[in-house]
Amino acid sequence: MLALHFLRALVRINQTSDPSRCIVAQRSRRIKLAAYASIALAAGRRRAWSRAVLCSLHGRRACRVRALSRRRVSSGKKAKGVHPTEQREGGGQVGELRRLVPGGRSMELCTLLEEAGSYIQCLTAQVQLMNMIADSMSK
């Protein structure tokens, strides 16, 4: 399922992008977004992290330029710290985990750990898939 979503996205990206070298970086960004979309679609809407990824991608598709500048501003805000009513056990590490897992800021601690586990599994599968594709394209 994951492979299907991602390969379709790769073909789409290949068909719609200009082969000139100056936008290799742009295509790389599109591939990265396709990777996250694929793992979110494969995980389905039952996971909070996958819903969060799909929501943010939907917003991104609607207005790419604004989303980029918003991310720069909001990443500064994220660094200022977590919500005061959140548990502080584990020190800043819980806060960091909340920042890393999509949608993590509004989760209860137990849920955060479950979601982190699912997210890690899907990221690992995506990395394996991308390695396989890259290796087969390098031959």
Place this chain on the structure above:
Amino acid sequence: MSSRRSGSRITEDDLNELVAKLQSLLPEARRRSMGRASASKLLKETCSYIKSLQREVGDLSDRLSDLMSSLDDNSAQAELIRSLLR
């Protein structure tokens, strides 16, 4: 486990359960290198693992993008991708 935990302190049992849960999320190699770990160390290792996976996705995206630049429409690789999607 109670779902009403926001704002109240975690008990020792809850903490042990969380530690065990976290430890099972990590791959074998990272688990082995940690030995007996505190919750804080485990959280740190989990965060570091997620960051490394995200970094790998970024690096692989760069690599795929480079490879796609050299991908010819009629090449065997393009055919491979097309055939996988049939």
